[in-house]
Amino acid sequence: MVIVCSRNLGQSKAAATRLKGTTLALEVDITDGSSVETFIKAVLNRYQKIDILINNAGYAYDAKIWNKQIHEGSDEELEKIIEVDLFGSMRLCRAVLPIMMQNSSNMNHGSNIIGGREGGGVIINISSTPAISGRVGGFPYSIAKSGNITLTKCIAKEYSRFGIRAYTLALGNIATPATLDSVTEQIIIKAALGSPMKRWGKASEVASIAASLADDNFSYATGNTIVIDGGTVLI
Numbered sequence: 001m002v003i004v005c006s007r008n009l010g011q012s013k014a015a016a017t018r019l020k021g022t023t024l025a026l027e028v029d030i031t032d033g034s035s036v037e038t039f040i041k042a043v044l045n046r047y048q049k050i051d052i053l054i055n056n057a058g059y060a061y062d063a064k065i066w067n068k069q070i071h072e073g074s075d076e077e078l079e080k081i082i083e084v085d086l087f088g089s090m091r092l093c094r095a096v097l098p099i100m101m102q103n104s105s106n107m108n109h110g111s112n113i114i115g116g117r118e119g120g121g122v123i124i125n126i127s128s129t130p131a132i133s134g135r136v137g138g139f140p141y142s143i144a145k146s147g148n149i150t151l152t153k154c155i156a157k158e159y160s161r162f163g164i165r166a167y168t169l170a171l172g173n174i175a176t177p178a179t180l181d182s183v184t185e186q187i188i189i190k191a192a193l194g195s196p197m198k199r200w201g202k203a204s205e206v207a208s209i210a211a212s213l214a215d216d217n218f219s220y221a222t223g224n225t226i227v228i229d230g231g232t233v234l235i
């Protein structure tokens with residue numbers, strides 16, 4: 001079961017119908033703690049547990065904020081973006097971690113020094129390459145997204161013993177409507193040529209990596225940042 005959510009139920013439903021398998025569309029505003037609480041309760045009422053959380057929500061592109069340098073920006077602009085891209089992820093992690101810990105205690109029949117641990121869960125935080133490399137412009141976004149990398153690492157350190165794994169996906173240029181609609185044709189071409197692969201990535205390529213990470217194949221790796229940008233930023 002995949003639960004698709006955004007602030008707009010219509011948008012969630014439209015996205016859910018494009019996925020294979022069983023889906024459910026729900027509404028949540030991750031800037032609002034009580035909305036997150038209601039959302040998590042709605043999920044648990046139906047399914048009793050949560051195995052995977054993907055923190056994908058991001059503040060919509062706003063040229064007025066994006067094109068400012070650090071000395072030109074305001075606290076309010078920084079807060080708007082951090083509220084969604086960092087605090088939003090944080091709120092969902094805080095809500096979901098105890099549920100994943102419960103998965104672990106339900107399954108755990110004694111820790112195993114060599115080998116796997118059942119239960120727990122997987123958290124994937126969606127970040128961005130400027131969080132690693134820095135960038136001219138868009139500093140609130142880069143700062144918020146770098147917080148996600150640290151959030152992932154702290155989850156890995158604190159919750160591995162509960163069988164919970166966490167990863168950050170640092171994305172480069174991914175051809176989503178939100179990104180393509182906010183730039184000119186010239187910028188689209190320049191961005192593609194700036195990458196060693198000479199192209200943009202597809203959302204499905206990000207989804208495939210997320211699905212692989214959530215799979216047991218990655219059972220002995222956690223806290224990692226995986227860069228998905230056609231080879232531009234190498235760590």
Ligand SMILES: NC(=O)c1ccc[n+]([C@@H]2O[C@H](COP(=O)([O-])OP(=O)(O)OC[C@H]3O[C@@H](n4cnc5c(N)ncnc54)[C@H](OP(=O)(O)O)[C@@H]3O)[C@@H](O)[C@H]2O)c1
Binds near residue numbers: 006126127170177
């Ligand atoms: N596309 C790229 O090139 C690229 C590159 C690097 C990183 N990323 C990251 O990848 C993620 C997806 O990006 P995208 O290109 O697919 O952009 P997008 O279409 O704008 O996706 C962002 C999503 O976040 C949701 N959202 C925003 N505020 C929210 C809130 N307060 N509560 C709940 N949901 C909220 C939006 O839904 P509603 O407006 O319906 O609530 C929207 O579905 C973002 O985190 C973005 O920063 C993308």
